[in-house]
Amino acid sequence: MAGCSHGITPTDHSFTALADLYGKCQRGHTLPQALYTSQAVFDFEMKAVFARAWLQAGHLAEVPRVGDYITAQVGKTSVVIIREAESSVRAYFNTCRHRGALICTSDKGSARRLVCPYHQWTYDLKGNLIFARNMPADFDPGRHSLIPVHCEVVAGVIFIALSDDVPDFSELRRALGPMLAPHDLENAKVAHAAVLPEYANWKLVMENGRECYHCSARHPELLSSFRDPTEDDYFEGLPQWMVDFEATCRANGLINGPAEGAWFDILRFPIKDGVDSLTLDGRLACAKPLIPGGEGNIGTLRWATEPSAFSHALRDHAFTFEAWPIDAGTTHVRAKWLVHKDALEGRDYELAHLTALWNATNDQDKWLAENNFLGVQGAGYVPGPYSQNDEKKVIDFVDWYLDTVRSYLHR
Numbered sequence: 001m002a003g004c005s006h007g008i009t010p011t012d013h014s015f016t017a018l019a020d021l022y023g024k025c026q027r028g029h030t031l032p033q034a035l036y037t038s039q040a041v042f043d044f045e046m047k048a049v050f051a052r053a054w055l056q057a058g059h060l061a062e063v064p065r066v067g068d069y070i071t072a073q074v075g076k077t078s079v080v081i082i083r084e085a086e087s088s089v090r091a092y093f094n095t096c097r098h099r100g101a102l103i104c105t106s107d108k109g110s111a112r113r114l115v116c117p118y119h120q121w122t123y124d125l126k127g128n129l130i131f132a133r134n135m136p137a138d139f140d141p142g143r144h145s146l147i148p149v150h151c152e153v154v155a156g157v158i159f160i161a162l163s164d165d166v167p168d169f170s171e172l173r174r175a176l177g178p179m180l181a182p183h184d185l186e187n188a189k190v191a192h193a194a195v196l197p198e199y200a201n202w203k204l205v206m207e208n209g210r211e212c213y214h215c216s217a218r219h220p221e222l223l224s225s226f227r228d229p230t231e232d233d234y235f236e237g238l239p240q241w242m243v244d245f246e247a248t249c250r251a252n253g254l255i256n257g258p259a260e261g262a263w264f265d266i267l268r269f270p271i272k273d274g275v276d277s278l279t280l281d282g283r284l285a286c287a288k289p290l291i292p293g294g295e296g297n298i299g300t301l302r303w304a305t306e307p308s309a310f311s312h313a314l315r316d317h318a319f320t321f322e323a324w325p326i327d328a329g330t331t332h333v334r335a336k337w338l339v340h341k342d343a344l345e346g347r348d349y350e351l352a353h354l355t356a357l358w359n360a361t362n363d364q365d366k367w368l369a370e371n372n373f374l375g376v377q378g379a380g381y382v383p384g385p386y387s388q389n390d391e392k393k394v395i396d397f398v399d400w401y402l403d404t405v406r407s408y409l410h411r
């Protein structure tokens, strides 16, 4: 893990020191060293950034039955997201109201009641404390419910927020809902999920995920079916493949966007000519598609939300990427592949075919982010300039990050 000796020490939490450090940031450039390496900065970011954002945390498809739950780890804070009723998902801080132990200790599970493993205080799915052994007569269980976390769902995708100080979720609901709904992720299943620990600061993981400047050199598997957006002619004129793509999407009743907000960015765009999906061979990964019927290249619907996620929905499957910050030098990437809920492995899809492209890409990106983090920690590091075109979304990410932090510092 990174040392904490760069600019801010763990004991120096003063806003003045932080404001000075953020004041040194130069637009269009990578951040000062301490912003990538300091644990004190990371601890500050948990309050200033991660507690004030909507975090993509999973899918209804991960909690299909009442009592199914998943957990999410935001720094030191654990959250449990649980299907509370047929039509309702709730989230709680995964911390017992007795002496604070973690209640759910695995990534996912299923329970009719949430029982703390320490002294068996027991909560129902609405978070009410329903059992606490040998407590005094004046003990009020009603004052010891699980503490709720905001939880919203759009087109089957679950978002959580750790505080009230977050943007209006309806902006994303309005933008993403109609674009993603045809992919019917509410009737999908998670065919595969993987957690990839990356020993790099979360911002380096996300900067890497926001650009394709590195794709031609580092991602041969991705570029077997993904159109490299940094190719010279990509944005020039209105090429025929783009005209054909737009027509195919209209014929399929799809909305392409773009739709942008201060904290999200959504666009459906073409993949390579002659390929049907983001797979190594370009063939559909699943014979039972998410969008039934229709023909032609409908590309991929990519949505990205700040600070920590991007996703792709195709005709046949969807892939989602969540980056969960653990400490200044550790990020857990959660990758998930979704297919139609009735698709059968071995009949409709093969897991290796479905996952190979992003497994290879994620492994390569892990190496790139970790290598970046190693270099950033050295005495020779000074902030460098981003490419204005090919790293535009990285510039947008850093601008959003700095705006978010400054709005917290100057409250």
Ligand code: FES
Residues within 6 Å of the ligand: 096, 097, 098, 099, 100, 101, 116, 117, 118, 119, 120, 121
């Ligand atoms: S800490 Fe949970 S029951 Fe004691």
Ligand SMILES: [Fe+2]
Residues within 6 Å of the ligand: 208, 209, 214, 215, 219, 361, 364, 365
């Ligand atoms: Fe990459």
